[in-house]
Amino acid sequence: MTVICPVCNNPINAANPPFCPHCGVRILPLSQKVFSLIQKILLDGPATVLCKPRKREHLLPPIRLREHVGGDGAFEAVGNRFLDHFKTHGGLKPYDSVLDVGCGSGRMAIPLTTYLNNDARYEGFDISRDCIAWCKEHITSWYPNFHFQYVDVFNNFYNREGTIRPEHFIFPYDSDSFDFINATSVFTHLLPKDTEHYFSEISRVLKKDGRCLISYFFINPESREYISKKKSHLDFFKVGEGYYSMVKDVPEQVIAFDEEFIRELYAKYGLAIKEPVHYGSWCGRERTMDFQDMVIAIK
Numbered sequence: 001m002t003v004i005c006p007v008c009n010n011p012i013n014a015a016n017p018p019f020c021p022h023c024g025v026r027i028l029p030l031s032q033k034v035f036s037l038i039q040k041i042l043l044d045g046p047a048t049v050l051c052k053p054r055k056r057e058h059l060l061p062p063i064r065l066r067e068h069v070g071g072d073g074a075f076e077a078v079g080n081r082f083l084d085h086f087k088t089h090g091g092l093k094p095y096d097s098v099l100d101v102g103c104g105s106g107r108m109a110i111p112l113t114t115y116l117n118n119d120a121r122y123e124g125f126d127i128s129r130d131c132i133a134w135c136k137e138h139i140t141s142w143y144p145n146f147h148f149q150y151v152d153v154f155n156n157f158y159n160r161e162g163t164i165r166p167e168h169f170i171f172p173y174d175s176d177s178f179d180f181i182n183a184t185s186v187f188t189h190l191l192p193k194d195t196e197h198y199f200s201e202i203s204r205v206l207k208k209d210g211r212c213l214i215s216y217f218f219i220n221p222e223s224r225e226y227i228s229k230k231k232s233h234l235d236f237f238k239v240g241e242g243y244y245s246m247v248k249d250v251p252e253q254v255i256a257f258d259e260e261f262i263r264e265l266y267a268k269y270g271l272a273i274k275e276p277v278h279y280g281s282w283c284g285r286e287r288t289m290d291f292q293d294m295v296i297a298i299k
């Protein structure tokens with residue numbers, strides 16, 4: 001049942017209490033009996049009873065959860081910049097169904113709440129229990145079409161207790177169900193076999209003509225040259241065939257791939273790269289779109 005919020009006059013899905021997603025007023029859920037009684041009294045009265053409006057707090061996770069996704073200082077700026085990338089380069093529309101792989105503490109989800117409308121669907125999953133708990137409590141409570149899921153997947157850096165091997169993890173969504181998939185700074189923490197499996201899952205859950213935006217550190221002739229000339233901010237060494245790290249004991253702390261290895265995965269899993277690749281400034285390049293290398297692809 002759709003009702004009109006008496007405070008901001010926007011339609012609200014009454015199945016989604018307790019807050020109007022537009023103005024944040026609290027909707028007091030009523031039993032059918034009480035509701036019918038009030039309706040009788042008010043005749044054609046409003047379908048909601050309102051408490052004192054709750055002031056919506058500024059959506060910003062605590063510092064510990066901002067640090068989980070890599071530094072707290074630029075949390076909001078990075079999120080806003082990526083929203084712009086999603087719209088400008090990824091063709092994101094306000095009504096799209098969006099999957100955020102490794103959504104962390106909502107760095108992308110928070111700005112997306114200002115862009116996606118009530119018909120849109122946002123799904124985020126992550127292997128950090130604390131991040132997901134915060135997102136559910138602070139984002140879903142205001143934006144009921146934003147859903148978050150904790151998944152107990154192993155990562156040598158982020159979740160050493162994880163019980164599911166990443167190369168076996170099946171994304172908990174139907175096939176062909178998303179218009180847009182984001183994986184920002186996630187494949188920079190996955191080993192090659194896990195990356196290949198995540199590619200197969202992204203390809204499975206993406207709709208035909210759906211787009212995905214994934215960020216990487218690409219080792220290619222240009223970035224090699226910057227690294228060898230000591231211009232790079234990051235200094236990778238080879239760990240195994242096709243991949244590199246900066247941390248010997250825990251390579252997953254930061255992973256780079258041979259660009260060719262990743263290009264082969266796009267081809268293998270039916271994702272066409274929308275050229276040009278947006279190479280990043282991490283290795284010392286100038287005039288770039290962002291810090292990491294960014295690939296947009298279409299199924």
Ligand SMILES: C[S@@+](CC[C@H](N)C(=O)[O-])C[C@H]1O[C@@H](n2cnc3c(N)ncnc32)[C@H](O)[C@@H]1O
Nearest residue numbers: 069102103104107126127128155158166184185
């Ligand atoms: C650098 S953070 C980026 C988070 C988020 N994408 C962002 O840009 O704000 C990397 C995230 O990937 C998550 N992660 C690591 N391995 C994962 C996996 N196998 N599946 C899903 N998420 C994973 C971590 O918990 C962490 O939140």
